[in-house]
Amino acid sequence: MTARSANVHQARLLRLLRDLGPQSRVALGDRVELSRSKLAVEIDRLLETGLVVQDGLAASRGGRRSHNVRIAPSLRFLGVDIGATSVDVAVTNGELEILGHLAEPLDVRVGPVAVFERVLAMVAKLRDAGLADHFDGAGIGVPGPVRFPEGVPVAPPIMPGWDGFPVREALSQELGCPVLVDNDVNLMALGEQQAGVARSVRDFLCIKIGTGIGCGIVVSGEVHRGVTGSAGDIGHIQVDPAGPPCACGNTGCLEAHFGGNALARDAVALAEAGRSVELASRLEAAGRLTAEDVSAAASAGDPVALDLIRQGGSRTGQVIASLVSFFNPGLVVIGGGLTGLGHTLLASIRTQVYRQSLPLATGNLPIVLGELGPVAGVVGATRLISDHLFSPA
Amino acid sequence: MTARSANVHQARLLRLLRDLGPQSRVALGDRVELSRSKLAVEIDRLLETGLVVQDGLAASRGGRRSHNVRIAPSLRFLGVDIGATSVDVAVTNGELEILGHLAEPLDVRVGPVAVFERVLAMVAKLRDAGLADHFDGAGIGVPGPVRFPEGVPVAPPIMPGWDGFPVREALSQELGCPVLVDNDVNLMALGEQQAGVARSVRDFLCIKIGTGIGCGIVVSGEVHRGVTGSAGDIGHIQVDPAGPPCACGNTGCLEAHFGGNALARDAVALAEAGRSVELASRLEAAGRLTAEDVSAAASAGDPVALDLIRQGGSRTGQVIASLVSFFNPGLVVIGGGLTGLGHTLLASIRTQVYRQSLPLATGNLPIVLGELGPVAGVVGATRLISDHLFSPA
């Protein structure tokens, strides 16, 4: 069963079946501009390939009942989301419903080989659980810019050792199926578009706040990757020329204010200055502080930690305000590893954006948290590869 | 002769003939994926409508000579570019070559009725010069956000009295032809894409620096207008929270630093402070200073005026650097009413962008001046309407 669809009509039908679930032939006919005869031929061909199967009778619409068709339930997509400090792996069926999901902490800096080993072990675990005996396609996200056509990371600042590593090629070899590679932020955007808050929006931004800060850009329903694949790299936009130095060589970048490392740095400073008992005790206990410590302290109500989050939200809001003025999106989605304090962050971002951008752009601009949380990336990954497979050859 | 083409093939052919000039039928066949018979039929239909005419024999390619076809030479498009302080009007043929061009200073704040009167007088002048006895379509640009589908300015900050004025409807009535209205910056981008530096680039930004500062955004060859038509409104991006107050109510907007009014304000302050003899004498002579005075003084070598320009360029570069990080374009075009000092400005913008953006985004990112200068807007206007007319009905 080769998953690549042959022509534009079949691709269209496959995507409809993916997104709408099992449908009667007539319901499909209502959605595509094809004659009944042509539709019947194309569906027959899809049935022949095995990508689509008959699925009983549809509910009656008052007369003779129609036969349902659906994406073959044996179809399996793999989604991999490599973050800076964690890996998510999920298996979905052809309708991109998650059948199994594993998450593990893992520092991407251990390099591609070690990461791959780990990812493959997780995949094996999902396989052993009986969720898949094969994969029809896989999508993988990495936390840095990617030369999309080749599926190769380029000059990734937080991924030493990954530059030029043939991620697509390597994974495709291992899994024996087609693979696409993209920036993790783009996949998050795709995920929210597929199954989250952005389902009906054609132009939106998806801000991911974690170790790095990035932005997925969707224009007319399509991800915009830029000419070198670095679009959305907003972590190194300067918010304050007098700000702290950044790993990129400049000063006052957004990430230098509010990236994971910056947050940890500020927290340590505040703990050592005796400003926060909560942070100080955590520092005492662990010997170091991470962004998660700040997050936990803030969730526990520590005012100093909360203030760090608010300040960061405000800085981020400042940048988003600029982007909103520039891009005039219909929605801004905030996501990333913000367990628990999403709403605190959201509030300060909103305040800043609504204050700074012009009313015409913010008039009815929703700024919301992502719906999918940790699975946005993996869902986006399967969406990416399924879009690729369900497209004209 | 109705200009609206009937089907997708005819639209395609018309655009090819517009952009490539007279072509043999065979050369057209090489560019479209149509059978010879179908191509012949479609061209015959176009000939019937009168939109396309026979144009002698093509040069021999070694055998029987082919008959050329071309867009009807009687086709006339009108381009109107209303700037904050000037109006440009031009007439083109069907190949968007400028046949006549008039420019006049005019403050847009006199309101739509007065501006229209003036524009129509200019149109009449071009008509009287024998350049056109009719118009097949017109495009018009205004210096503010436009609800594109309706052709109506919305909440334009520097155009009091224009909010909601039915520009499209009114002009269409007067001229008796289809009209499209857009933001002047978008038209500039379209102009540079049609006949300027951006001919072969699919993703680029077009920065217009004048009374206001705006940015045309082209994604995958299409202008991105945003959900409310305010995309590219970068004049009110904050570059310095401690900066001067802006008319929009915020502080430190780019326009508050480097818009036309800001430039005049700073120049007056410097002149009065005795920092520049050149500016002081101009202030003395005219009783006031404008951006043009600064421009002239800078061109004359006045170091204080030059410094103003450099500082402004640096501020602008700061914003462009952010946009480049975000959008990762393949080209940045700088244009607007920068007579003479384009290169000074360009230099300081380049310095700032190359310093601040990441190498991956700036690696081979050309930042160049627009090629078309004052006619970019009007060319873009005719491109806009011709695209509309040369599209499937």
Added chain:
DNA sequence: CTGCTTTGTCCTGTGGAAGATGAAAGTCCA
């Protein structure tokens, strides 16, 4: 004037759209 190349037109076969027909299922009423 004779081959050779290119261009334009005609013709035929195929594929798809739309209407017509038959089959299956549901509804209504006796």
Added chain:
DNA sequence: TGGACTTTCATCTTCCACAGGACAAAGCAG
């Protein structure tokens, strides 16, 4: 409960449009 009627679905048939090849016309080169 059964039969007639209605509604919907699937297939069959017809017609049209287009692609691609064949052939004629026009120009070039020697």
